[in-house]
Amino acid sequence: MTNGFNAIIGSQAAPQLAIVGSGDWTKAALDVCPLELPSVVVSTPNEADLSSVRILLGAPAELIHFIPSCPNLQWVQSTWAGVDAIANFATEQLQITALKGVFGQAMSEFVIGWLLAIERQIIQRGVATTWLDGPDGTVAGKTLGIMGTGSIGSAIAGASCTFKLRCRGLNSDGRTQEGFDSCFATNDRLAFARGLDYLVSVLPNTPQTDELVDAALLDQLSPGAIFINVGRGNAVDERALVAALASGQLRSAVLDVFNTEPLPPDHVFWRTKNLHITAHTAAPTPSDAILSVFAANLHRFLQNKPLLYGVCSQKGY
Amino acid sequence: MTNGFNAIIGSQAAPQLAIVGSGDWTKAALDVCPLELPSVVVSTPNEADLSSVRILLGAPAELIHFIPSCPNLQWVQSTWAGVDAIANFATEQLQITALKGVFGQAMSEFVIGWLLAIERQIIQRGVATTWLDGPDGTVAGKTLGIMGTGSIGSAIAGASCTFKLRCRGLNSDGRTQEGFDSCFATNDRLAFARGLDYLVSVLPNTPQTDELVDAALLDQLSPGAIFINVGRGNAVDERALVAALASGQLRSAVLDVFNTEPLPPDHVFWRTKNLHITAHTAAPTPSDAILSVFAANLHRFLQNKPLLYGVCSQKGY
Numbered sequence: 001m002t003n004g005f006n007a008i009i010g011s012q013a014a015p016q017l018a019i020v021g022s023g024d025w026t027k028a029a030l031d032v033c034p035l036e037l038p039s040v041v042v043s044t045p046n047e048a049d050l051s052s053v054r055i056l057l058g059a060p061a062e063l064i065h066f067i068p069s070c071p072n073l074q075w076v077q078s079t080w081a082g083v084d085a086i087a088n089f090a091t092e093q094l095q096i097t098a099l100k101g102v103f104g105q106a107m108s109e110f111v112i113g114w115l116l117a118i119e120r121q122i123i124q125r126g127v128a129t130t131w132l133d134g135p136d137g138t139v140a141g142k143t144l145g146i147m148g149t150g151s152i153g154s155a156i157a158g159a160s161c162t163f164k165l166r167c168r169g170l171n172s173d174g175r176t177q178e179g180f181d182s183c184f185a186t187n188d189r190l191a192f193a194r195g196l197d198y199l200v201s202v203l204p205n206t207p208q209t210d211e212l213v214d215a216a217l218l219d220q221l222s223p224g225a226i227f228i229n230v231g232r233g234n235a236v237d238e239r240a241l242v243a244a245l246a247s248g249q250l251r252s253a254v255l256d257v258f259n260t261e262p263l264p265p266d267h268v269f270w271r272t273k274n275l276h277i278t279a280h281t282a283a284p285t286p287s288d289a290i291l292s293v294f295a296a297n298l299h300r301f302l303q304n305k306p307l308l309y310g311v312c313s314q315k316g317y
Numbered sequence: 318m319t320n321g322f323n324a325i326i327g328s329q330a331a332p333q334l335a336i337v338g339s340g341d342w343t344k345a346a347l348d349v350c351p352l353e354l355p356s357v358v359v360s361t362p363n364e365a366d367l368s369s370v371r372i373l374l375g376a377p378a379e380l381i382h383f384i385p386s387c388p389n390l391q392w393v394q395s396t397w398a399g400v401d402a403i404a405n406f407a408t409e410q411l412q413i414t415a416l417k418g419v420f421g422q423a424m425s426e427f428v429i430g431w432l433l434a435i436e437r438q439i440i441q442r443g444v445a446t447t448w449l450d451g452p453d454g455t456v457a458g459k460t461l462g463i464m465g466t467g468s469i470g471s472a473i474a475g476a477s478c479t480f481k482l483r484c485r486g487l488n489s490d491g492r493t494q495e496g497f498d499s500c501f502a503t504n505d506r507l508a509f510a511r512g513l514d515y516l517v518s519v520l521p522n523t524p525q526t527d528e529l530v531d532a533a534l535l536d537q538l539s540p541g542a543i544f545i546n547v548g549r550g551n552a553v554d555e556r557a558l559v560a561a562l563a564s565g566q567l568r569s570a571v572l573d574v575f576n577t578e579p580l581p582p583d584h585v586f587w588r589t590k591n592l593h594i595t596a597h598t599a600a601p602t603p604s605d606a607i608l609s610v611f612a613a614n615l616h617r618f619l620q621n622k623p624l625l626y627g628v629c630s631q632k633g634y
Contacts, residue, residue, distance in 0.1 A: 105457050105481060112480075113433030116426055122434045123443035129587060131579040131596045140422050162479040164422060262448040270446060279448045 014049050015040035020058030020066055021079075025287040029057060032295045034302070045069040055301065057294055060085035075301055079290045081152070081283075082232060083311050084205035090313035097297055098317070100309040102289035104155025110282040111156050111200055111228055112163065114254045115139055118226055140164040143222075145192055147212065148202035148231060149177040152283075156200060168192060172208070186212065193220035198228070205232035206316035215240035224251040230282040233259040238269070245274050256282040331366050332357035337375030337383055338396075342604040346374060349612045351619070362386040372618065374611055377402035392618055396607045398469070398600075399549060400628050401522035407630035414614055415634070417626040419606035421472025427599040428473050428517055428545055429480065431571045432456055435543055457481040460539075462509055464529065465519035465548060466494040469600075473517060485509060489525070503529065510537035515545070522549035523633035532557035541568040547599040550575040555586070562591050573599040 017039040019026050026041045033039040037055075042048045045066050053070045056063055057077045064085050067073060075095045076086065083098045090096040117123055119137035144160050146153045149169040157167040157179035167180050170192045174185030184192035189212060193199065199221060203209040213227070214237040221227075227250055229236055236255075244250040254276045255269065261280055269275055297307045311317060334356040336343050343358045350356040354372075359365045362383050370387045373380055374394045381402050384390060392412045393403065400415045407413040434440055436454035461477050463470045466486040474484040474496035484497050487509045491502030501509035506529060510516065516538060520526040530544070531554040538544075544567055546553055553572075561567040571593045572586065578597055586592055614624045628634060 106455060109433055109437060109455060109457075109480060113430065113437045113439055116430030117434050117439045117443065120426060120430045122430055123440055125595050125598075126434065126440035126443075126593050128594060128596075130582070131594075133579075133596045133598070135601050136598055138423060138426060140426075159479050162476050163426060262450075265447070276443050277445060277448075278442050279445075279450045281442075281450070281453055284452050 013038040014052035016052055017055040017057070018042050018048065018050060018053045018066065018070075020056060020062045023287070025079075025290055028287065028291055029294060032291060032298065037302075042066075055298070075297075075307065077294050077297055078311075079285060082204060082317075084232070084316055087311050087316045088313050090311050095307055096311040096313075097293075097307050098309045098311055099285065099290060099293055101151050102286065102293065103152050103283040106283035107152050107202065107230055108156050108159035110230060110256070110278075112159050114228055114276070115144075115198055115226065116163075118252050118254075139198075142166070142197035143168060143195065144198040144200065145170065145196040146180070146200050146202065147189075147192075147235070148204070149175075149180060149183060150202070152202045152230075153177075153200075154179050156202070165198075168196065189217055190220050193217045195220070195222050196225060197222050198226045200228045201231040201235045203231040203235045204317035205234045208316075209235045211235065211237040213237060213241065215243065218244040218249060221249065223249055225249070226251055227253040228256075229254070230256045233257045233261075242268060242272050242275075245272055250274070252276065254278065256280055330355040331369035333369055334372040334374070335359050335365065335367060335370045335383065335387075337373060337379045340604070342396075342607055345604065345608055346611060349608060349615065354619075359383075372615070392614075392624065394611050394614055395628075396602060399521060399634075401549070401633055404628050404633045405630050407628050412624055413628040413630075414610075414624050415626045415628055416602065416607060416610055418468050419603065419610065420469050420600040423600035424469045424519065424547055425473050425476035427547060427573070427595075429476050431545055431593070432461075432515055432543065433480075435569050435571075456515075459483070459514035460485060460512065461515040461517065462487065462513040463497070463517050463519065464509075464552070465521070466492075466497060466500060467519070469519045469547075470494075470517075471496050473519070482515075485513065506534055507537050510534045513538050513542060515543045517545045518548040518552045520548040520552045521634035522551045525633075526552045528552065528554040530554060530558065532560065535561040535566060538566065540566055542566070543568055544570040545573075546571070547573045550578075559585060559589050559592075562589055567591070569593065571595065573597055 015038045017033055017037050019029050019041045022043055030039055040048050050070045054072055054074045056066055059079050060083055067089050073094055078098050081099055081103055086096060119139050121136050125132055141164060143166045145168045146156055147170040149171045160167055169177055169180035169183040172186055174183050176183050212235050218240055245253060252274045256278045257280055269277060300307050332355045334350055334354050336346050336358045339360050347356055357365050367387045371389055371391045373383055376396050377400055384406050390411055395415050398416050398420055403413060436456050438453050442449055458481060460483045462485045463473055464487040466488045477484055486494055486497035486500040489503055491500050493500050529552050535557055562570060569591045573595045574597055586594060617624050
């Protein structure tokens with residue numbers, strides 16, 4: 001465990017910034033902090049005096065244990081995109097910011113990679129030991145629906161364009177977004193889903209996104225559609241998903257996110273045919289992305305400027 | 318077997334155009350022919366009187382048996398991109414045209430799909446029955462070298478751009494091509510290969526492309542590189558490829574084309590680790606592409622205009 005105090009000039013001063021975690025990135029983050037801001041790297045809330053801490057940096061799953069112990073907290077920078085665990089702490093006095101604008105490439109690779117792998121039979125052909133003749137499918141001319149039109153959804157839409165996919169978007173109010181042929185409001189989700197060949201969710205975990213992918217929506221898809229979830233597990237009615245795979249209404253599903261992670265070994269998903277399970281690996285957080293977003297926001301914070309990627313406690317993201 | 322004579326107005330006339338094959342596309346091709354041009358669909362050379370045939374349409378593997386039987390032949394339209402089997406028949410009196418400009422999408426899907434599948438571990442994750450943690454790779458920032466910078470190579474270069482790949486091209490004289498960061502001549506193939514993360518060949522089968530991918534070239538690649546061949550099998554020194562996979566200099570290879578197809582069951586490739594074999598399925602010929610290129614060229618032929626995608630017997634493509 002790194003003892004971050006070593007790196008502090010005037011280590012007698014109570015820390016104003018606490019970096020929560022134990023990875024290599026924590027040392028690099030400490031280097032980003034200016035000398036006049038006493039800073040510390042900690043793993044548990046009782047490791048340091050948190051009474052003067054104004055700034056927290058870390059993963060929401062750990063931050064949730066620190067925030068109540070910091071009476072003078074002003075800003076929390078998440079190292080994840082998903083901030084549902086801590087979004088409700090956001091107030092006028094306490095800003096919470098997410099890690100954004102850095103997952104588009106990895107998410108696009110994952111979504112386009114899996115769509116191509118399924119259409120081009122790469123999983124079967126990858127282990128072929130005989131000459132597997134017969135034609136592949138193609139993504140060209142298919143229609144992709146993306147639930148969530150923020151920076152990740154827009155990046156996926158941009159990449160899909162290259163392969164002649166058409167793109168439909170779903171967001172809270174149906175506002176248009178660049179890169180999408182059309183956008184629908186959450187209330188119009190059945191019209192959004194009608195005839196889609198591929199459905200991708202990048203939705204955050206909020207009460208408004210609970211089980212949006214249910215039997216009614218899956219029924220609207222083109223028969224034999226493919227579903228990919230790289231958002232959060234709450235968006236899926238699990239029973240309806242298993243039924244759609246069993247009936248063939250869905251040809252395949254690729255799930256990277258679940259209500260409980262790791263997915264428990266006795267979960268029905270492990271025994272569901274044509275369901276591919278990845279281990280929340282679609283978009284790992286690149287350390288340099290944490291540093292660049294943190295450094296940019298720290299600079300803004302110290303200059304009393306508005307922070308990037310602020311979270312709204314009401315919206316939950 | 319379709320008896321194409323049925324479709325001919327004045328079927329007593331000796332055919333001037335012969336469509337070679339038995340697929341559904343042959344009937345549609347017959348519909349493209351003008352009534353004043355007696356046309357026939359045939360499967361073997363002795364099925365019809367070929368003495369007046371001026372135009373042949375079909376696959377090179379079959380056309381090779383027809384061309385010598387047509388004393389008055391003026392133009393041969395191939396339904397394949399690869400015309401090495403018949404290129405040497407091209408003269409000033411006999412034009413041979415290839416099928417081009419229609420494989421870019423399918424080839425891009427195949428190449429980008431396989432690169433993403435390997436980097437993102439889709440083949441392993443696709444059959445996972447437990448929670449496979451641990452990070453994937455990414456194609457972002459990697460350098461892709463494409464041997465062949467014609468319409469197929471350019472399409473792949475364009476698609477790779479979307480995923481932040483850098484692209485280097487190889488062609489006969491090193492001429493620059495849009496979409497490539499730099500291009501090298503065949504003579505400079507070792508400089509071209511130096512440090513490449515990914516190598517893709519879309520080269521045609523000509524004496525100049527024989528075993529261009531040999532031990533010397535493979536040695537220049539970045540250690541752990543990936544090689545994909547969607548051109549023709551002659552471009553690869555098979556022994557050197559197997560050795561590079563065994564040593565780890567190549568992490569994976571994906572071969573869609575071979576010197577003998579189907580690849581014989583006793584071929585060493587079937588027993589080579591990290592070598593994926595696909596059955597010449599990278600870019601199936603879409604029937605509508607045959608029809609549109611044939612129709613365009615037929616119109617030009619009947620108006621004595623230069624044909625599209627003409628083949629040079631000296632270059633062999």
